[in-house]
Amino acid sequence: MAHIPDGILSAPVLIGGAVIAAGGVAMALRRLEDRMVPRAAILSAAFFAGSLIAVPVGPSSVHLLFTGLMGVMLGLMAFPAVLVALLLQTVLFGFGGLTTLGVNTVNIALPGVLLGLALGPAIRAASPGRAAMLAAVCGALSVAGTGALVALSLWLSSPVFVPVAKIMLITYLPLALGEAAVTAAAVGFLSRVQPAALRLVAT
Amino acid sequence: MIALPGDMRVRLVTALILVVAISQLQTIPVAATVLAAAVTVAVMSGIGGKAWLRMLHVETFMILLFVTLPFTVPGRAVLTIGPFDASAEGFTRAAVIACKVSASVLTIVVFLGSVEAMRLGAALHSLRVPEPIVRLFVLTVRYLSVIGGEARRLQEAMRARAFRPGSNRHTWRSYGNLVGMLLVRALDRAQRVEEAMLCRGFSGRFPWQKPPRLSRSEMGFMALATTAAVLITAADRL
Structure with a gap:
């Protein structure tokens, strides 16, 4: 749902998205130690594998984004991790596109990174129960942020997309619900079993 | 049957140039011609049946787009449903987008559909993509299959119970625990991988193979693709 294909967005939106994505990736790479790359890669493979699970919500099922949790565990590294995952999905499954790689990276990674920065310290310090609650907020808000950014990309491309964007935002509701519930359970689990796992991997 | 260049760099650059041009088309005759050309090339290069299915994969908002555009684009009304008028311009706009999206997907499938992700990493590196991103890419590809297998086993274990x-x-709680377990195991694995890499003298950079020089025919192919991209853009705007 969050993957906008080639051929819909206008050139200024595509270029703007690519520039912001490049900035985010560059910032992450500048702080990255070389020996942290395998760790970041294996974690992003785990998030990728997790997002392939179809989670039933109401009458439909959704594939979760896990960007809130990525923001907590990877910090800024969520930018390159999402970029790599999107490139893989374009090549392997044909989801998303080449020209939209930048925009899609920003739409998906940015809310998670910001919420991870904002809520991460509180989540790491909290008791398992409270950490799970905060993680639910983090998950739901990062999905909502992605929905808003996708809608914004469509609106900035052409005003005729506005009704579509509005209807599409409704489809993000079940995703946000599922994301909140599963992220909460995952963080609760990590917080009980291996609190050190919630530490930032890099940066 | 036609044979496209095997070099990954050529394929990647060609696909990118063509998709950039296709994604900015505005008129239906050019967009339809490009789609017809893309279908022809796809048939001649013999892409598999599974690849064709990718075209059917339309995201939720793509369907919404085709339902709403005729009613939201102002213009000459050709169809009235209740209080809503569907305009000819709206139908045209939806058709242009459909052509562009399908032609782009076909282009990507033709040039990149059959590649091994690992080879793509080497190509990205020789195209001067920053080395840490390429390293992240190849390692993610490598461990996706390993961790994907782990996720499958955990799900099987859940089904067995x-x-x-x-x-x-x-359900949500169980899936949350599954993802948490996946992350714990991923971190353990990362620790082992890091140690194994250090043991073998990893200094922070992979020793990449020096890529072969591009042949004249490969350069010619890219020039041809660039010409095609410029031509369709010109035909579209003039």
């Missing part, structure tokens, strides 16, 4: 997914808290 009579777990049936439904829209309820128990």
